[in-house]
Amino acid sequence: EPEVTQTPSHQVTQMGQEVILRCVPISNHLYFYWYRQILGQKVEFLVSFYNNEISEKSEIFDDQFSVERPDGSNFTLKIRSTKLEDSAMYFCASSVPGQGAPSYGYTFGSGTRLTVV
């Protein structure tokens, strides 16, 4: 079964450093998403991406965050200057629209655990 692949599985970074989280969505999917889950808390939407641009972003997704699809297969989330409160599990997901598109769930990757120290 096709998978969404995320790398690395765990990243430790110093506060103020830039990090890039990488995702390879399912190849025929057209919508891409990032969510995050602070330890033990709710899964929160960050951003959706379609047709090479952001289609929606949440209040969490401020100027420190950016997304990119640099080469048609990877989908990256960059945090420019990490803060302690950015420590969380970050999930990438992809989805394919079609007839009855909203009935599609997303396929999630297994996540990247980001620890900011």
Next chain:
Amino acid sequence: GNSVTQMEGPVTLSEEAFLTINCTYTATGYPSLFWYVQYPGEGLQLLLKATKADDKGSNKGFEATYRKETTSFHLEKGSVQVSDSAVYFCALRGVNRDDKIIFGKGTRLHILP
């Protein structure tokens, strides 16, 4: 806006007990409804879904019925196993193509042998 409310955890049951995790939603129209499961140390996996009123989603012995009249999508399993210990998230996706999935807060389930 759309929202999902699910029962607080943790829920602790003995093996072979009957499980219900309540989930209610607020949304316009007929959203699609999902249950996702997160096993320890792993990502989110789609457990089951329902896309219209009275649909029943089922998988691995779990079931949930889309009840429009009560705006509910409760998760049930007749006989739980230790391996069902996980966090369960109720979620919905609105009716528009660009609507994103939003999640409830999750319910942690512990099954005792």
